[in-house]
Structures are given as C-alpha cells and as structure tokens.
Amino acid sequence: MEAKDLIARRAALELADGEIVNLGFGMPTEVANHVPAGVNVVLQSENGCLMFGPTPVLGKQDADIGNAGGQPITLLPGASIFDLATSFCIIRGGHVDTTILGALEVDQEGSIANWAMPVAPGKYSPGMGGAMDLVTGAHKVVAVLQHNDKKGGSKVLKKCSLPVTGKGVLKTIITEKAVFDVTPQGLVLKEIAEGLTPETLRDVTDADFTVDPGLCRYRLPN
Amino acid sequence: MEAKDLIARRAALELADGEIVNLGFGMPTEVANHVPAGVNVVLQSENGCLMFGPTPVLGKQDADIGNAGGQPITLLPGASIFDLATSFCIIRGGHVDTTILGALEVDQEGSIANWAMPVAPGKYSPGMGGAMDLVTGAHKVVAVLQHNDKKGGSKVLKKCSLPVTGKGVLKTIITEKAVFDVTPQGLVLKEIAEGLTPETLRDVTDADFTVDPGLCRYRLPN
Amino acid sequence: MNKVRQLDDVIEDLKDGATIMLGGFLSVGTPLKCIEKIVKKGVKDLTLISVVNTYPGKYDLYETGGFDLAPLFANNQVRKMITAHTGTCAEAVQAMKEGKLEIEFFPMGSWIEKIRAGGAGLGGVLTPTGIGTLMEEGKKVLEINGKRYLLELPLRAEFAFINGYRADPLGNIEYRGIGLNTNPTIAMAADYTVAEVNEIVGVGDIDPLRVGTPSVFVKAVVQGYTLAERQDVFRDMWVKTGRIKVPAAAE
C-alpha cells in the first residue's frame, strides 16, 4: 500500500461517531473514504456548509454547490449552508471536534508548518487558507504527512524550519511509519509500522520521542 | 396644535427622498405620519427589518412580525429581514442617513441625553437600547423634545445634567418653540415659533445660541 | 443523533445561580414555553442576558401570571441582568431600587457583538459606540488612526434558550420573520443551547439555505407552541394590550 493511502486509512481511526470534522486538502480529503462503518461524522467545508457528501455524478452537479477546493459536491439530508463569517465562528468558536491537516513539517513541540514555502526572500506561498483558524479552534488537531522527504530527511523535526501555522497545537501526528501523541513532555510513540523498531525509527526521525509502554503495531480500519 | 404634534410635523421636513431612516420611540414614531408627499424614505426597525409599513388591521397581524417597541407591523414590498447583528452593522457601519430621537436633554455642544434617569444612586433606567449606536453611526442625528419641562425649566442646556447618550453628535434640535442647527461655533437658531422672538426665546432657553441671518418662521409640512 | 428532548427534562438541568441567555425581542422571537418552565421551576439567582426586558404591556399567558420576561422579575429569580434596555419592566426597575437586582447596560449593537464574539472565539471587538459616555467606565480605550474605540469583551452563557420556527432532530433551526432577531447569535454563545420551535420536522425537510442556525450550535430541540397556537397568543395579547384596534363593528 502506498504511504499516502496508509496514512489516510490510519487517520480515519481518529474520528469518533457524531463528531464535527474538518478535513484539509490532499491526504486529509481521502480520510473520508475510510471512516469505519458505524462511525458517522459531520463534515464541514469551510467555505460554508455542514454535512456534505460525495462528488456528484455528471448531471447532478450544481454551479452553486462546491467545496473549499473548487470541487462540485453534494449535500446530504440535514445539511446546512452559511456564509464564510459564520463558518469561521464555527471553527474559531470551538465547535469543530477534530481537524486533520496535511503538513510540510511538524515538530516535537506540537507545532505544524503547512502554509508557507519561500518563493522569494520574505515572500511565501501558498497561504494558510483556513488552517490557522482550524489549529486555533478545533479541539483535536491531527497532522498527517510522509515521515521523510524525497531525500530521506525527516519531516518530524525537533523544531519546524518553515514558518509555523500554529505553535504547540497538535494532538496527534500520523505518518506512514508511526503515530505520535503530542504531550507536555514531548512526543510519545504510540504505534509503529511493520518492519520498524523504535530504534530504527529514530534513525529516520529528527525529533526526540519516548516510547509508550503500550506501543502497538500501526493500526488500520478493517 | 399640541407641542408634540408640532414637533413631529416639523421633524418630518428633515427627511429627504430615498433616505434610510431610523425613528426612535414616542414622538419620533409619529414623524412617519407626516412625511410630505413625494418623499419616500426607507424605515429601519433595529430589531431586524427595512421597509416596514403601518400597524396591521386585526387579522393581518403576524406573531413573528413586530417592531422594536413590541408592536405588530406590516412589511412593504421590497422589505428585508435580518438578524440583530446585521441590523447594527447597518447602524454602526454608517448606512443610516437620518435618525430622529426623543431626548430628555440636549446641550449647546450637540450632546443628547435620553437613556439614563436615576432610580437610585449610580443606578439608571431605562437603558440606551439602540440609541448610542444610532448617534454614533447615523449621518444626521436629529433630537426632538419639548423645549421646557413641566416647571418651565429649559431642556436645551449649556451642558446636559444627565448621563449623555452621545457627545457632540447632534446635527439639529427641534422643539415646539425653535429649530437649532448644531455647528462647531455652537447652536444657531434657524426657525422660531409664532409669537416668539429670539429675545423671548432666550428667556426660556438655558443654552447660548446665535441667530441665523436667514432666521425664518417655524415651518410645517403642507 | 436525535436532539429532541422534553422541555421538563432540559429545565431540570438548570440550577440556581446559572447564567442564561434568552433570544427574542419584547416577545417576538422569544422562547415563551422555556420561560414559562423556568418561572414554574422557580430557579433563583439567575444572571439573565437578554437584549431588552419584557413586553411593554400586562398580559397573562403563563399560569403563574404575566407574559414574556416579567414573571422572572416578579418572582425575584434574577440577580443580575445584562441588557440594553429595562424600562419596560416595572418589576425590574423596582428590584433595582431595592438593591435586589443589578443591571449591566450595553448599547444594543455592543451587546450583540459581545455575544457574537463569545460564540466566534474572538477576544473582543473595538466599537466607537459609547465613547464619551458612562460606557467608558472600567473599559479599555484604544486609539486607532486618531479615533477612539471601546474594547468590548466577549459574553457567553451556560444556557441559551432560543426560539425558531422549525427544527430537525439534528438541531438545524429555521427562523420565521423578525422572530430571527437575536436568536442566531445567542445560539452560538452558550455551552448548552436549547431551541424551542413551532414544529419539529424530519432530517432533510429544511432547505439547507433556510437553516439559520446550523445543527452544530444546538444541543436540544424542544416543542414550543405550534405556529397556530403562537398566532392565537399574539393576536389575543396584542388586542388586549391595545396594540391592534378591534374595528367598532367587531366589539
């Protein structure tokens, strides 16, 4: 299984029945496809709706019904539509239970960097969109990312090198190699992928971490 | 004609065609009945509508259609309904052209007092409702009040004695005896009631005022 | 998730000393059944957050006597009120005089922004309203580009009681007419928001764009007066308090 697919599947286990959930773009969007049976979550699209459903089939799309990625979506029974200001009252006001966000880097203090890649000195792209509000307002912030960059460098760092989206905001970090809880004492390794040991994981991880006494194998939904 | 009736009629001349207007309770409410033909104003009720009409006849009332005084009202074609937060975006945001407010006292600095009568030391009633926002946001604030209290004391003062609703916010003061413009140089007498001269008016007025070169007789709509 | 509850059960959770917000404006858009139950339960020492006080006219709706907010004051259930106006309630003004009731006033536009800030997770808003008045007392004043503003802090409650037209079991609320007023803002700013509605409908029966308060803000949905019942109450109330003239022929 591909790393991205593993991560999206594992992240789906972070969602509990009845939760209000906001999924970022990319890998997080895929999480919705792997939510275990019996777990019903309410998905928010920050451009202004709750309880959206899958992409419509041709002919069922509507020019005025799209998500925060510009994609056509459908609305489920019980959906609601509201303006952007209200949408961020929901987010900043603490009414989102869980958000899952892609990350460029995370660190052992629970910080996440996912908005600013330098394009020129002091100039950044792509921008934070709703992510800074989500890490501020959501009760549980989960970062998903590949453990290492293409050159093998760790993206789970002692300290983020890119401008952060939020400082000390993460609850959980999920890569294809490991799942960490972020605690006041630092990262705690909770799950580890097949074929790795805490020791071999340290070789590919910049961040310090401790190992949970109940360390288990990387879990996936049935 | 009674003083209150005179004042309401004179105040109607302050409204121009196409204006967004908010009328306070009491005398100001009566102003709507005297707007000259050809002058169409849009009335706002601060509890959440624009373009309301007269009190309904029995059987045409609706439990969910009332004004900021708890009265049943009707809505005219082109009316809109919005929540209270939006209503005060309209007011504070400078989208109201003219407001006419009843006053307990006004003064020569253009201040108005209309929210706080002492009921016990340091305790006041009835409260400002939307008046403090109206005097802050409306482009033109008109105060209407009887010139003197029951004992003959002037209510047009050098300085308000009651807690003010707004400091230096008035554009025009209308009593049954006179109409004053409020200018950076103080009050300017623009109109005076039949039977009075600037000199006899000074006898019943605490505030200082100058007399406009174009002083005219108290005007009333046809 | 079915949020429909019995009103009695909800009010059971309301304790002496609670801070509550009430939606509505002089009875229009006011959760009348909720208030009736709060009056009957007799819970005391409430901090009551309502944009204005009671409807200005005597009317006997509740079996306890009175209408709208008045019985809460007649029964001395309120220790403190946070509002923009209280002059319509003789009972409240009397309690103020006797020192039994504290009133904290805010300009109406500031009052609603404080509550919005409470619901929106904002730390406060700067408003020009109240500058140069008693409202400055005890508040931070900031000068920005030469203009002075008051810092108004957020306001939240343990319970919010709102009134709507229709609700689904998920807690989506549709409003009707000017009954909208303070309800959608208040709905956001409490730990436990209770929506009293004229009608409870099925999931999917409310057009998503007609949802004035999304389900996420609502914890309980309770059945209030039906729309027909509410129309009857208001017709009778407005006639008896002289707000609508009965044609001579009909008297």
Add this chain to the structure above:
Amino acid sequence: MNKVRQLDDVIEDLKDGATIMLGGFLSVGTPLKCIEKIVKKGVKDLTLISVVNTYPGKYDLYETGGFDLAPLFANNQVRKMITAHTGTCAEAVQAMKEGKLEIEFFPMGSWIEKIRAGGAGLGGVLTPTGIGTLMEEGKKVLEINGKRYLLELPLRAEFAFINGYRADPLGNIEYRGIGLNTNPTIAMAADYTVAEVNEIVGVGDIDPLRVGTPSVFVKAVVQGYTLAERQDVFRDMWVKTGRIKVPAAAE
C-alpha cells in the same frame, strides 16, 4: 429608486489604482461577468481583496482567455492582493517572484472578520488566530485574562463586486447555495457595491427573509449569466478540468 445599471457603465467608473473586493470562492459565488469586464477594460494597479485566488484548473471562459481570477494576474492588473491563499494561481506566484505583485496574507477567519468590521463600523477585532506565527509581525497583541490575541484592523474597499441569485431594483439580493460564502460580508464593506445576479425580479418578489443582503448595502444591480447559463459554464468547466467524471458510456 432603481439601481439596475449596465455593467459597462459601472466598470467605466473603475479607475487604475482602485481597491476592489471580489465575492466568491474559487469561482463558486464569484461575479464572473464583472471580472470579465474588468479584464477587458484592462484597469491597472488594482488592490484586490479576495478570500482565495483563482479556480485551480485551466479553463477558457472569457474571450481574453482564462477563468475566474487568473486573467487579472496574467494581465498584470493587480499590484497587491489581500487574501488567505494564492497557491492556485501560477501567474500570481510568478508575479510575486518577480516583485510585481505584493501579497498580504491573513488567516481566512481573520480576513472575513476584518471585512465585517469594515462594514460594521467596528475599529477591529481581537483574534487568537495567528498568535505564535508570522501573523504577529507589525500587529498589536493584547493579553486578556491571560490569553493573547492579535488586533486585526478593519478592511474596506472602494468597490465590491458580489454575486447573487436574484435581485430586485431596490438592491435586495437573494443568494443561492454555497455561492453565499463571502458575498454578504463583502457587500457591507465598500463605498460602491455592485451585485451581479442571475435574475432581476420585481420589487416584492423576494421573500423578506430570503434577502441575504438588504438593499441598503447595494449601489448597483447588474445582469450576470442566467442560472441556466451559469449551470452550463460550470458543467463544462468541471468536466474539462477533470472534477466530474464523464461515464465511460458517454465519452
């Protein structure tokens, strides 16, 4: 008062160096006809306030080429953009690199609150969002009850271009679906708000409670694509940019 105007006349008033706000979110709820005219007029040195940048996909709608906001950047019409996200627009990122375009970022929730404050006459809002990040730079930080907040100042524009479903000649605007998004907030915060709509209807044809933007905020109403035309544009665009799969049998 009849606010219906010809779009060409409205755009005539737009000058080089203007500050404009655009409603919409990646083309949903975006005033496409207004943008097309702004592109054709070629007005320069704009300060553009939009919550995000252009739709992420190449599509040729305007005769000038391109879709949504992209042509404004391809034509170098924008000197500065105030937004939460610009990564969807390669032309904008290139202009940034070349120093031709300044981008000022705000978190999306702060961006919309700044505009709301601009329309609402507020002096600013305090938000916890952005604390501990680059967003703190150059901003006032206030500590309230031990928690730190950024002061975000109001934002206004000379022109706002919004998109709605229906309008009456008074300027009441009804929205449709998630096309709502930033439009009602932007509508409040400009000196001159232009509403592009699918359909212009008579006074009284819009249910008062369906009015999303009251007439008081709108200066001009212009005819945009009809709803049927807009549906055709989006169907074609979403299919050609791969957002909707065409069933094998239909290919």
